[in-house]
Amino acid sequence: MKFTDGFWQLRPGVTALYAQEAYDIDRQDAALVVTAPTKVIASRGDVLNRPTLTVTLSSPLEGIVRVRIAHHTGGAWHGGFDLPGAVDGGVGSASVTEDGGVLQTGRLTARIAPGAPWDLSFEIDGQRVTGSGGRSQGYISLDAGAQVDRGIVGNARAGAAAPVERVFVHEQLDLGVGELIYGLGERFGPLVKNGQTVEVWNADGGTSSEQAYKNVPFHLSSRGYGVLVNDPGHVSYEIGSEAVERVQFSVPGEVLEYFVIAGPTPKDVLERYTALTGRPPIVPAWSYGLWLSTSFTTDYDEATVTSFVDEMARRELPVSVFHFDCFWMREFNWCDFEWDPRVFPDPDGMLARLHEKDLRVCVWINPYIAQRSPLFAEAAASGYLVKRPDGSVWQWDLWQAGMGLVDFTNPDATAWYQGKLRALIDQGVDCFKTDFGERIPLEVDYFDGSDPSRMHNLYTQLYNKAVHDVLVDAKGEGEAVLFARSATAGGQSMPVHWGGDSTSTFASMAETLRGGLSLALSGFAYWSHDIGGFEGTPDADVFKRWTAFGLLGSHSRFHGSGSYRVPWAFDEEAVEVTRVFTHLKMQLMPYLYAASLEAASLGTPLLRPMALEFPDDPAVGYLDRQYMLGADILVAPVFSASGDVDFYLPDGTWTHLLTGEQVEGGRWRRERHDFLSLPLYVRPGAVIPWGARTDRPDYDYLEGLRLRVFAGGAGTAEVVVTAPDGRAETFRVNRSEVTG
Template sequence: MNNTAQYTTIDLLPNELWWGGRAADGRLMPFGAQPFSCDLATWKHEDGQLPEASNQSAPLLVSTCGRYVWCDKPFAFSFDGKHLTVQADHAVTVHGDGDGTLRDAFLAASRNHFPPSGATPAKAMFAKPQYNTWIEMPYRPTQQAVLDYADAMLAADMPPGVLMIDDKWSPDYGTWTFDPATFPDPQEMLRQLHDKGFDVIVWLVPFVSPDSAVFRELEARGLMLRDRHGRTAIRRWWNGLSAVLDLSNPEARQWIRGRLDALCELGVDGFKFDGADLYDFHDDDLPSTPMTSNDMCEQWAAIGVHYPFNEFRACWKMGGQPLAQRLQDKPAAWDEHGIGSLIPEMLAQGMIGQPFVCPDMIGGGEVNSAKHSNVDQEFFVRYAQIAALSPMMQFSTAPSRVLDADHLEAVRKALAIREEYLPTILRLADHAAQTGEPIIRPMAYHFPDMDTVTDQFLLGSDIIVAPCTQRHAVSRRVSIPEGRWRGDDGQVIAGPAVIDTPCPLDRLPRFMREG
């Protein structure tokens, strides 16, 4: 924050807790009881690490007492156990009188600041599994390998779905056409995939390979971002060094739209919009129109609204828009950064206005972590169970390649559970498009006395989903709110209660409110 920022100190009400800010902080939510601070204008955590910290964020905090804080621009905030302090370019107003609920706060903020658009991403993004080529062929997809990947899924009795062709399907970054050396007849490939029942998404970033023909064209037209010296900015990202499209320039945005529309005419159904993280842009850059890093990230997301098949891993604001938001790539780990982060971070996504969420690729999307051999099969199954009743479900590692018969059957059972609940998921997606309400919700969203329960979630208002996230666990603890709830095992529980429920490998515990 700059030196002209103003501080607003807000006294916390008794037992008041808060959600919001950054999705990556979901495992630390709700805030208030313990010291915590962050700055939404930067990508770094307090320790200066984890560049993905602000991959999805919004200038919103909502409280369990019905209050909320919103700024149109990024702000810094901190909790000390008694106060919430907000540092912004102007004095901040706290909305609400403190005599309400978390749901009251969220709906008021949504209505006033990011009203729902009335649209969802393409329904196939929910109705079908998603398959991403990333883990099976990182940086080296080919036409034949993509077709073989689709056939392998079908041969393993996996349903056709939304197939994402990931990094390096094009000859250069910015040259958004299929590489003829590896995709000799992309139109025929797309025809075959469509005939098999797949929709096809391709990956892209707002980067341009230096010295490519496209780079020379765009630099001559003034469409590349300039650094503080006025030279074309060259940035290091996870796959090398590239120039950056100046997303503040309407002509640059129109240029990328033209490339994407041409791919749609070829037969591509949509796009995985990667990159445009806050750290891709610098405060002293010289964009054609003055914009912050957050603004640039928002401009990238705004392009995606034009394409019903879309996916984002980085986003600023854009609450209420029909954008599919996947969590950042996760390690294949039984800890709070791996499988333990999925539920809290998806809940956090919903509470900043992003209802159309997806956990990371099943088994973990960190390419160096989700190994091609020696996959932890139990971990893979438990990950699939979390995804099964999330709004969207995405595979990358082919289950039939890494799982034995018992574990593969457990994954198929998770898919069957999703099929059973699919009408509910689709109804909730439509409801989110009209009201902004998350599809999956914190327990506290409907039950204020359960404000710290974040390892289970509500699918809508009447279904508790309590996946097992502990290695070798045979049971897990579930918090049941007031009312009568029938488990998938037939047990009826009168709440409020805390129970231990069995978690055999093939069970995804869930409880339906009776009446």
């Protein structure tokens, strides 16, 4: 949200009070408390009728500084995110001298200069990386006629747009020359956020819009630090877009709290960020296989499902999970968690028959209860649905007629909802697609009194947690997996997430990748998308290119809206493309599983933007049409009908994984590929553990294992290969003995 009119003035109707000096700095145990008047105090009379900002610095975890800015410290604050890694009492060393106040925590130092002008700086290993200077920390008031650029934030027609607020606290952190900003959730525009206005407010807007399903108020800087705004409500960013030398973030109300997170590398930042907000867990090896779906509005029954599964097997196209989308339940009844008896008269038998074919089963759910469902009356009578301020059940007709919203702030409502899921698990369902969770209204009351503005983004966290906890309880750690659409900060601890509703075009394929790269830089280790696009039906070229892209990620799903997504529906070459890349992914499973263990221990994502893996290469900062899959495999999807693709290889000798061709990096390349290939290059000196099976992802990776050694390395490499059952072996490999 923009408050200023150029460098010198404010917009009409805007009043701003800025921290002008650090009048005094007090050490309180491991924290610093700063009184920051909004005018330089030159005489005793200046302290009268003068608002101040109270700025508190502390450390919740080593290498992280918490900054809390409060106008009125007694003002209501709806609270921040759940931070499982925070340490009570702080871990920083605070001191105050004549030179000012210093808070030291690990490699990160926060330094507040005494007096005027206001100057708060952040240093990593003694080098300043950013700071808060003049007119940075501000308390902003808008009068009724204020002319600020608010626009519509969120789904206006869905009644889930952000509220119009009158008072805000904002902070501005310096943006250095050449500094690039990434993250802020799964956003489908340019990967580099410089120059953008970003509104953190979950919305169901598709991948071709400025809206996002997964808004995360965390950004990562190319200068080796990250910033999390600890507010689940509406956070508005101006990233070098209002004040071009600064990153501004503002929240409504009296309090703003944020964390500065030290690197110095981007991976170090993500390691600390996920230690604070939650690490991604290990997900089951079977979930890495191909997921095949009924699609959304297609006609299907058990015979249809069986025909798809059997034909995939006949064509040697391994499928691990079959997904039933919405119409496994009867129309107008979503969600009642009952199989539609007209098309699935024997669900228990059908699930058993699918399991006999060595498949897992996923079913679609959402947190809404349609009024025709028998569960609506049951939930309403028990107080399990979100209510309006007058005590009536909140309902609307968007999506499902008369639907209500489960109130997950009510422990009894959560247990009731989970009971319905346990019945499905007992029946044979293995996992759930947790759809929706973004269109969350504001004119409501929650059971626990939560602020509706806070709950709008946070609702998805409670929803996904309720489902994830059931799966962990029923199947154990390491076996629980969701297929979730919405999220916010901390959602990475309940994987997997997919990219939402894309269109069936090359352009949408590219924007989908941008969303995944942005999400990866927001702490999410696992990610998927609808192969071929969701809306519309792709032509054969798009489907085949998207298939190769989709199978070179952590999780892969064929899914669409109104058409089946079995490959033979497009052409026979699509069948061959599916066969080649599913088999390749199965052979890569020892490598991918090792990357997942790294994600669980360090928070490093499987799909990695080039800037994450090569932070010292200035050529990679803006690259958003290629990525690293794990540490060693570069993937450049083909986004053109011609098969032409431009991509960049960092320094060294790179080897094409499929052909063995060796090329020198440190330059851009243009290649043309047929549908059975794409730029797929292995990092110089890499050792890739290569599995022996092509028919499934969950096998013994140690049996028949090959270690493929690629050119460009020297010395000895240590490779640890872990099987899904936890058995591990360590191999020492001479990199000079290239096998390719």
